[in-house]
Amino acid sequence: MRISMEVNGRGVEVDVEDRTSLADCLRDRLGLTGVHLGCEHGVCGACTVLLDGSSVRSCLLFAVQAAGHRVTTVEGLADGAGQGGLHPVQTAFMACHGLQCGFCTPGLVLTTCELLAEDPAPTAEEVRARLSGNLCRCTGYVKIFEAVDRAAELMRARSGTAAAPAGAAEDTR
Amino acid sequence: MKAPRFEYRAATSVAHATELLAEYDGDAKVLAGGQSLVPLLNFRLSNPAALVDINGLGELGGHRLGADELHVGAVCRHREIERDPQIAARCPAIADAVAQIGHVAIRNRGTVVGSIAHADPAAEWPGLAMLLDAQFTARAVQGERTIAAGAFFDGFLSTVLDPTEVITAVTFPLPPVASGSAWIEFARRHGDFALVGVGAVIECADESITSARIVVTGVSDTPVRVAAAERVLHGAQPGEALFAEAGRVVATQVDPISDIHGDATYRRRLAQVLTRRALAVAADRAA
Numbered sequence: 113m114r115i116s117m118e119v120n121g122r123g124v125e126v127d128v129e130d131r132t133s134l135a136d137c138l139r140d141r142l143g144l145t146g147v148h149l150g151c152e153h154g155v156c157g158a159c160t161v162l163l164d165g166s167s168v169r170s171c172l173l174f175a176v177q178a179a180g181h182r183v184t185t186v187e188g189l190a191d192g193a194g195q196g197g198l199h200p201v202q203t204a205f206m207a208c209h210g211l212q213c214g215f216c217t218p219g220l221v222l223t224t225c226e227l228l229a230e231d232p233a234p235t236a237e238e239v240r241a242r243l244s245g246n247l248c249r250c251t252g253y254v255k256i257f258e259a260v261d262r263a264a265e266l267m268r269a270r271s272g273t274a275a276a277p278a279g280a281a282e283d284t285r
Numbered sequence: 286m287k288a289p290r291f292e293y294r295a296a297t298s299v300a301h302a303t304e305l306l307a308e309y310d311g312d313a314k315v316l317a318g319g320q321s322l323v324p325l326l327n328f329r330l331s332n333p334a335a336l337v338d339i340n341g342l343g344e345l346g347g348h349r350l351g352a353d354e355l356h357v358g359a360v361c362r363h364r365e366i367e368r369d370p371q372i373a374a375r376c377p378a379i380a381d382a383v384a385q386i387g388h389v390a391i392r393n394r395g396t397v398v399g400s401i402a403h404a405d406p407a408a409e410w411p412g413l414a415m416l417l418d419a420q421f422t423a424r425a426v427q428g429e430r431t432i433a434a435g436a437f438f439d440g441f442l443s444t445v446l447d448p449t450e451v452i453t454a455v456t457f458p459l460p461p462v463a464s465g466s467a468w469i470e471f472a473r474r475h476g477d478f479a480l481v482g483v484g485a486v487i488e489c490a491d492e493s494i495t496s497a498r499i500v501v502t503g504v505s506d507t508p509v510r511v512a513a514a515e516r517v518l519h520g521a522q523p524g525e526a527l528f529a530e531a532g533r534v535v536a537t538q539v540d541p542i543s544d545i546h547g548d549a550t551y552r553r554r555l556a557q558v559l560t561r562r563a564l565a566v567a568a569d570r571a572a
Contacts, residue, residue: 113293129290130290131289131290133288152287154323154387154391166364166393168393169391172319172320173319173323174319176295223390242388242389244388244476245390245391
């Protein structure tokens with residue numbers, strides 16, 4: 113089946129089998145190998161992408177279902193605003209060393225992007241709950257949580273919200 | 286692991302969906318959120334000739350909270366229910382439960398009705414449906430019928446739904462405003478299926494319980510209502526000792542299996558303790 117969708121801000125047309133997952137389509141047909149495939153049954157979160165801005169497991173979605181929709185992968189995040197042109201969440205993961213082998217990183221970065229778009233100042237508990245759907249077997253998550261906090265600061269600073277202490281940031285929600 | 290070959294058929298209306306299901310004569314599956322179906326396909330545990338995608342059917346989307354019922358369309362996602370603060374205020378057991386389904390990425394995509402149709406005995410929505418006496422609307426080419434939750438779940442991942450039927454909506458009657466409700470479950474890891482879950486609804490008048498409902502998940506091949514424990518509560522004064530007694534009765538009534546996640550004794554103890562806790566929270570929330 114021939115489908116068209118918007119991937120990382122660009123309209124694409126691609127031929128896929130009915131059974132081709134969105135993950136395989138993005139990786140194999142469109143070369144977006146930042147979409148990592150771990151478990152292929154919705155558990156590990158490595159294949160997380162944004163569909164119309166909301167996080168989804170791209171291994172649990174068929175490419176044909178994304179027809180007419182907007183898909184964002186880690187390759188589409190860099191917006192030129194941060195260090196080296198990266199997205200602030202990417203900058204923060206790099207600065208805080210929120211990764212070791214990097215396999216889970218694209219999924220974690222996209223999950224973080226969704227979280228911070230919904231809540232610019234999440235509590236530590238919210239961050240832990242939200243990231244629990246993305247398995248990291250290297251880091252023990254400590255550096256990842258630090259990266260999310262840093263990303264929240266960077267994004268608040270960028271959007272002009274006073275980068276205030278956590279308590280004060282509550283008032284801006 | 287990749288899904289086996291199937292024909293993808295996007296339904297253009299509910300009538301079209303039923304025609305497609307009839308065309309494949311039981312060998313097609315309805316594709317809604319896909320968060321349970323696609324893993325089954327990827328594991329090659331399910332091998333349908335076709336998937337009938339109902340995601341494009343706008344008339345099956347959304348939810349509506351009325352004065353005494355919650356109506357949920359077949360492609361309404363868990364996350365939509367989770368983010369409606371009025372539902373949490375009106376029936377907190379629903380909000381308690383929905384927040385514990387998988388992770389946000391799963392809840393962004395998975396549907397209420399899909400979870401019910403999948404009928405995992407440890408899942409939240411089948412348990413909530415039993416707790417609240419939900420009614421399901423099922424459509425086939427021949428017509429429409431309404432199925433009560435109590436008559437719907439047939440066994441492990443099994444329901445009375447015919448493979449040529451599609452559930453178009455579910456209606457949850459809501460307990461009275463003055464009642465209290467709660468859902469408590471225990472899982473080894475955040476986002477996992479619960480080992481055991483307990484839902485409770487309590488109504489009180491003049492310091493005594495006038496109505497109580499208890500549903501336990503993860504202890505049988507379907508969610509179970511525990512009438513014997515409900516009877517202990519009727520007419521009694523709410524309190525820790527009473528709720529503990531109801532928990533003990535639940536433990537005598539359920540017959541869970543042992544598996545690698547927990548043995549039967551442990552699950553029975555969980556059912557006992559979670560019942561006591563759910564009743565206490567529900568009573569606390571009752572006006």
